Amino acid sequence: MRFLLLFSRQGKLRLQKWFVPTSEREKKKVIRDMIMLVLPRQPRTCNFLQWKDLKIVYKRYASLYFCAGLEEHDNELLALEVLHRYVELLDKYFGNVCELDIIFNFEKAYFILDEFLMGGEVLETSKFAVNVSMEQADTLQESFKVSYH
């Protein structure tokens, strides 16, 4: 996976994650193209698109579009489930997640994503393990002293 974007129905970018080095200029272009490509698509059409040499996989959850750019050999269906698993993780952490949660707790959304994906590959597919690690993090921050060698 090369990138993951979350944007709203109004075309506002909510989260961006780049798994390969990308210049700011190129990022802006990709973001603009993705929003222009995905937003006008009719409901119940196919979730996959070809864009340049990338396979684009997107899915809409409520008011948010989740959109991933895949490389040639990545599996589209599974990428769709990567998006779904991410939504489930957000859901579990925030409790019925909505767009506002992601706006106001954007840093959490990034942290959860980091627990799940790394370098564009799935790091931990177990929902249980990801959540344990997020809970641990939340506990850690409350206990002030952390042992540190």
Next chain:
Amino acid sequence: MPAVSKGDGMRGLAVFISDIRNCKSKESEVKRINKELANIRSKFKGDKALDGYSKKKYVCKLLFIFLLGHDIDFGHMEAVNLLSSNKYTEKQIGYLFISVLVNSNSDLIRLINNAIKNDLASRNSTFMNLALHCIANVGSREMAEAFASEIPRILVAGDTMDSVKQSAALCLLRLNRTSPDLVPMGEWTARVVHLLNDQHLGVVTAATSLITTLAQKSPDDFKTSVSLAVARLSRIVTSASIDLQDYTYYFVAAPWLSVKLLRLLQCYPPPEDTSLRSRLTECLETILNKAQEPPKSKKVQHSNAKNAVLFEAIALIIHHDSEPNLLVRACNQLGQFLQHRETNLRYLALESMCTLASSEFSHEAVKTHIETVINALKTERDVSVRQRAVDLLYAMCDRSNSKQIVAEMLSYLETADYSIREEIVLKVAILAEKYAVDYTWYVDTILNLIRIAGDYVSEEVWYRVIQIVINRDDVQGYAAKTVFEALQAPACHENLVKVGGYILGEFGNLIAGDPRSSPLVQFNLLHSKFHLCSVPTRALLLSAYIKFINLFPEVKGTIQDVLRSDSQLRNADVELQQRAVEYLRLSCIASTDILATVLEEMPPFPERESSILAKLKKKKGSSKLPDMDDSRKNVNGSTEHAEDAEVASKVPSHTFTDDLSVNSAPSSGASLLVDVFSDFSSAAPTEGSDEHFPRFVCKNNGIIYENQLLQIGLKSEYRQNLGRMYVFYGNKTSTQFLSFSTSVSSNDVLDSQLNVQEKPVDPLIEAGAQVQQILNIECVSDFSDAPILNIQFRYGGTLQNIAVKLPVMLNKFFQPTEMTSQDFFQRWKQLGAPQQEVQKIFKAKNQMDTDVSKAKLLGFGVALLDGVDPNPANFVGAGIIHTKTTQVGCLLRLEPNTQAQMYRLTLRTSKESVSQRLVELLSEQF
């Protein structure tokens, strides 16, 4: 503002975000942000040291502002300070800021790397993970330099926690992607492979991703992973869905791991060990069987995960391309999906079938779905699905169905989305050319293309139709008649005017006998379009007019009047003006003979790869191009198109508008895609007369002889049994050559097999000058010797005699022949008599490089047939040798063995002497 759900509340941050959201306009947003930036700046600069919490909050605000799309030029230092905080969330925010905002600012990088180093050494798994995430997120070269050797140690250390191992594996993968040279291979590689046996499925998943990436680079180092991957896969597919507990996803056992294992196996050929191989086959069969079972859940997640594994299994089956049974089952499964109610599955089925279509085992099976695919083209609501249908039709096209497919694509083009029109045009043009048995059909198809989608017909397409018409005299009359008719339409596309102008200028005489298309009618028709056209087209039309003057003296007056008019002679465009002036002058002063010579019909173009194909390859990105020539993946999973396409696109294409006015040979001689011998072309002067000879077997141009006095260069063109050779004699000295004369001699046998007729050559060559001589060659029957060119001249009082063996070989009279694998094998069997086959096994003299070999075989003159030989490393070619008395069909197979550095070359032709000679010629080339 919703209540912050968990963890720390940074109230100030929430208020700020809320303020921004309430801004009614962009200006007020910018104002609010500037206020906040000023506030943060003053806090950071203030005398009072900030506590960790405030620092975190401000850094987080800066991050938010940056993510909104504003520039941030401070705060990096504070973020770096947070890295060494011992509070988790402060550290975490610091790392997030660095990951998102870091640039290669040198001072900071050192500080950041230092903090990362400390965290990696901390033995606290949470901190180690944060550090590894940061390395992966930034992934710069500096980071790779600092940590690429450390991470493998963490990965294989016995006491590393599982979660850290997972991060370390993917972090290494990430660094390997951007800086592969910095990731050292070593004794750790063997231990990484053994992670495939790990108890923890999360570790296995991450390790499989890493191994797949590394194996693509150095497959040999990770060969042992194949058996482990098969074993692991087999355990997963045979497990009950609940066995894997948390790694079961909607009743599918470990779909991510399964897909990754199947992906890893695609880095390798099918296992040689039979028991391993049958175990893998069993796995693949189980996966195919499961597709037929009723779903365990109605949720789309269940079917997606299950089908993700199924599609990856099919991809592996196609990659192996060795089990006909599995391939046919895969094809049937995809056939079912073609009609599935889920759009996603229809899309993917079309996509996978494209690759399946290039396998010889399943090509026929794919073809049976043609009606469904055509139907998809007509009825799918989604353009991205229709696009896939076009791709598949293109991939499944062969001689048997080309007319139907081209017709369907043409009719779809009328309504096709603008975004994919150009690509369809290219595809139609390629198919029409490739499978044209009858070139009138080809001409009709291209003219239809221009009519339906003229704006999307690129230069390459109309250049190509002209090349083909010029090279085939059987279609010239038809082409002239057809363009003449098409031009009658009141509104026709400019591209049609271009093609029409060119073809009538060359071949208008072929239809001039009919009073309805008399010269004057033709001219008036073309000229009626003139004023509506752009400058380049007008320039082309002017050239067509001067050609008319030569073809039809009776319209000379009319055309001269047109050229003479102010709108031409004083045209503001310098190119048009120059053409008008020069053509007018030429037509006034030149005698009919001179006109006829200057404006002679264009000579045939050298055969070479269609420039359209090159364009399509370029357009699609090499790897997306389905089949056509060779989309088989090599073991590294990449395709070999990339270089190929690049080389092809470098071949200069003719600019007709320029070439039309002058009767020069149309090519500067790029008859090969790669000039494989280019480094020899300026060889040191030698006295030997035939040592350059072998270099000309696969190419037509170059230096054939050179000594201190004289250099002889050659340019040659061949068509069917005729050839023309341009010989250039260059005087390298500062003295004239006098009494320069040449003669061509052949021995008695050759004399009856090959006619060489020489045009006179200038008896005097000035110092430093070059003269040209033309030789016309006719092949009467097959031959094996070569004619000798004898040169005599006086240099400074002494008579010089030089004899050069002329590189006219039997293979020069090849016409390449495309055929399907079925046809090939049928003919191969027909030529099975022992005297028809000649085989030679020989040692490679040069480095064994696929692209160079390809270029040599193409230069040899045969068509390379892809997808015929089950082993993609082998080359299979076909062509026809044209002689005056007979035509000899030739089939060729070249099998490289890189390990032994040997080749086996097999030639089958209907004539023993031909097989013999071709093997002699070709085997010396590798």
